[in-house]
Amino acid sequence: MRVLHFYKTYYPDSMGGIEQVIRQLCVGTGRLGVSNTVLSLSRHDKLTPFEFEGHTVHRVPLNAEIASNAISLQSIGALARMAQEADVVHYHFPWPFMDLAHFMARVNKPSVVTYHSDIVRQRNLLRLYAPLKHRFLRSVDAIVAASPNYLASSPVLDRYRDKTSVITYGLDKTTYPQPEPDRLAHWRARVGPKFFLFVGVLRYYKGLHILLEAAAGLDYPIVIVGAGPIEQELKQQAARLKLKNVIFLGALDDADKVALLTLSYALAFPSHLRSEAFGISLLEGAMYGKPMISCEIGTGTTYINIDGDTGIVVPPSDPLALRAAMQRLWDNPELARQMGRRAELRYQELFTSEKMAMNYLSLYEELAPQRLAAPLARAQA
Template sequence: MRVLHFFKTYLPESVGGIEQVIYQLCQSGVGQGVHSEVLTLSANPEPREVMVADHKVHRAKLDLQIASTGFSFSVLKRFRALAAQADIINYHFPWPFMDLVHFTSGVNKPMVVTYHSDIVRQKHLLRLYSPLMHRFLRSADRIVAASPNYLATSEVLKRYRNKTVVIPYGLDRNSYPAPSVECSASWEQRFGRRFFLFVGVMRYYKGLHILLEAATGTGYPIVIVGAGPLEQELREQAANLGLSHVHFLGRLGEEDKVALLQLCTAILFPSHLRSEAFGISLLEGAMYGKPMISSEIGTGTSYINIHGETGLVVPPSNPAAFREAMRTLWDNPEQARAMGEKASQRYQQLFTSEQMGRQMAHLYRELLGR
């Protein structure tokens, strides 16, 4: 069975949550007899084809970008050619230009839409896009949501409940590198084994400004891994608040990230807006058996992190509540350890890539059977 995944960005050029999901989908499908390829856009598309692990990535020239939407003049021809060879097209939503490509290509293949997130920020543009968006979603054979929480709270998905299925995102721990003794020892020498950890891109919905407010007056060591458009602003906020115990490390490689995940006390995930539809780095924390602190925003974050079991869930945009949650885990290490164990168990029960790959393969075969 051949599946073509289509999204505006992908590895190795772009690293993020959706890219990680597509990667895990492609890799987990191998054992299920699913041959996956990815079509994406790139500002520098040479070479036009690259291998990422066991799957091929096709890159078309990115010509224009408006409001986080990439446009390409050459991708339509590439899409038609690749879609003709595929049995299933798996679109990754949202990307308005993708909808146009779908309708103008004239391709008539079974169609799955992996619904990663509502459009939250561009509300004015959403009014213009809405007719096309709903026409696109109506044309889908199946829509995949990553959590029952998101399906229950998305006003868009409520209109398509009859063809939406929940298949949680999954991760393969074996695809993550095992840190060398030297790497782990270096980070342990710097931060010890008692620190909070945030991993992610510094975007508007990540709530890092809330985390910095929550850190005020605590002294708890907090390590922040990642970069992004708000990095300088957040560094200045931390300096103005006198947060010498907050450490910005910038973007790190996978080995260093895993070493910090293994060493840390707990994962901090202060995202406060629905743009955070799931939380791959939150799931990475659960995978490594760490308790989590997150906010209740009606999305998959509260499907990964169950309040009082795998960690603590607090109201969004509430630094005082976030600070109290940090105090609870810091002052009660045995409770934190027990929550981390339950987080690991929940990952094994629901969120492995093998489970995701098996469920997606079943969905693909169901559509082909029709």
């Protein structure tokens, strides 16, 4: 079984949530015998194909980017050629240029779309894009949502329920580095023995401005790991609020991130808009047995974090509620420990890479014979 993944960016150019899902999916299905290839865009000059954790990565030049929509004319030809060699083409939505490339490349292989998120922000452009989006979603063979919560709350997916299934994201803890004692000691000395942790790209929908408001008046250490387009804006806000307890660490490598996950007291994940469709960093917190605080936004964040069980769920954009949740966990270590343990058990039950890989392999195997059988059935008619 040969599967081609197509998305606008991938390792080593970036490793955000969707890229991590693709990585875990390639590694997990690779262990089950699938040969995976990833086609992505890049600004780098040297774009030689390379092997990464058992799968092949091909990159083509990124020509332009308009409203977060990466464009590459070279990708159309590459997609056409590489799809010919694949048994299944696996798209990762949203990426409007991808929809256009699918038709221009005349892809005629079994196709799967993992629907990572609705498009939330660019409403005017969305109206122009809607006809292409729906033509693309009608044309593919299967659509996958990452949580039942998102399937239930997405007006777009509601139109395609007949071919949409739910396969949750999964992580493999063995693909994460084991933290060395010296690294743990370094971070413990720098940030203290007890702290709230946020990990992620610093984007508008992450709700970090709300977290900073909640931090005002508290003296709990809050560690923010990540870089992104609103980093300076957040630092300026922290300065205005005179926050001495918030530590911005910037982007860190996996070894340092794992060390901080291991040491952290709890995860603070204040995303307040539906652009946060799942929350891979939140899932990493569950994998490391941490209690979580998140917001109810009708997406997969509340599928990972069950209020009162694995953590606390608060209304979005409510700094007072977020502050109260942090105080509750901080003042009740035994409650926090029990919630963290239940979070880890829920990860082991629902969110492993092995489970995700087996479900996707079943879908691939279901789709490929259908598409191959269709011309034969027409010929025999």
